[in-house]
Amino acid sequence: MQAYEFINNLIPPLKPKDKAKMALTWMEEIRTNMLPVVENNRFIGFVTEELIYTLNNPELQISKIALKFISCIVYQDKHIYDVIKVASENQTNMVAVIDRENNYLGVVTMEDAIGAFAGSLSIQSQGAVLILSMFMTDYSLFEISRIVESENAKILSSFISNDPLDDSKIKVTLKLDKSEVRHIKATLERFGYRIIDHYQEEESGNGEQERIDNLLRFLQI
Numbered sequence: 001m002q003a004y005e006f007i008n009n010l011i012p013p014l015k016p017k018d019k020a021k022m023a024l025t026w027m028e029e030i031r032t033n034m035l036p037v038v039e040n041n042r043f044i045g046f047v048t049e050e051l052i053y054t055l056n057n058p059e060l061q062i063s064k065i066a067l068k069f070i071s072c073i074v075y076q077d078k079h080i081y082d083v084i085k086v087a088s089e090n091q092t093n094m095v096a097v098i099d100r101e102n103n104y105l106g107v108v109t110m111e112d113a114i115g116a117f118a119g120s121l122s123i124q125s126q127g128a129v130l131i132l133s134m135f136m137t138d139y140s141l142f143e144i145s146r147i148v149e150s151e152n153a154k155i156l157s158s159f160i161s162n163d164p165l166d167d168s169k170i171k172v173t174l175k176l177d178k179s180e181v182r183h184i185k186a187t188l189e190r191f192g193y194r195i196i197d198h199y200q201e202e203e204s205g206n207g208e209q210e211r212i213d214n215l216l217r218f219l220q221i
Helices: 020-030 049-055 080-090 110-118 141-149 182-190 207-219
Strands: 034-039 042-048 073-075 094-098 104-109 129-134 155-162 170-176 194-199
Touching: 020 034, 020 049, 034 094, 034 104, 042 049, 042 094, 073 080, 080 094, 080 110, 104 110, 129 182, 141 155, 141 170, 141 182, 182 194
Parallel strands: 073 094
Antiparallel strands: 034 042, 094 104, 129 170, 129 194, 155 170
16 A cells, blocks of 8 residues: 555646646636646645635736745655655645655545545455554553454554544554454453544445544544
C-alpha cells in the first residue's frame, strides 16, 4: 500500500504560467477546491479556490499567487499511512507524490487514501473495534495480542494515536475478527487495560456505509 499505487491520474497539475481562470475551470470540472502546481517537473505547491477568489483576478498567472501546502508531499514508496499523516498535519485533502529525485508523479486525495483502507481485509471483515488508553511505556502489541487470542480472537489491524482525554497517554485502536467482544473486554480489563470505547458491527442492508463509518472511527479522522 505505497503512495504511488493510489495516485489519482484524473487530477492535472497546473503550470506557473497558467491563469487563475483555467485553474477554476479545472477545479469545477473535477469537483475539487485545489490543484497542484508543477514547474520543470518539480512540485512547488497547491493553489486553492479560496486563494483565487480572494485575489479576484481571473487573468492573474498562477506564478503571481502565493501557493499553499508547499511541504505537503510524500515519497512514492511511503505507506498510505504517511499520506494520511501528511494530509492531517497540513489539514488538506490532497498530497503530492514525488520520487527520490524529487520529480513530481501526481497526487493522492484523502478519498483515495480512505478507499485504500476501505478495500482492505481488516475493514471489509466483520468484527468489532476496541479502543484502549494506556501509557506508551505500557504498550506491547505482543501482550495485547496474547490476551485477545486467549479468547479465540485475532487482531486484524491496530492503530496508535494520542489520547485526547489524557496528553500523557496513547490510544490503541484494535480491529478484531469477532463481533461479540464482551469476554475480550472483560479479560483485557482483568489484566489492567482501560477500554475507553468500542464499536460492534451488525449485519444490515447498508453494509458499505457501515464499513466506511467504521473506517473513519478506526482512523479517528
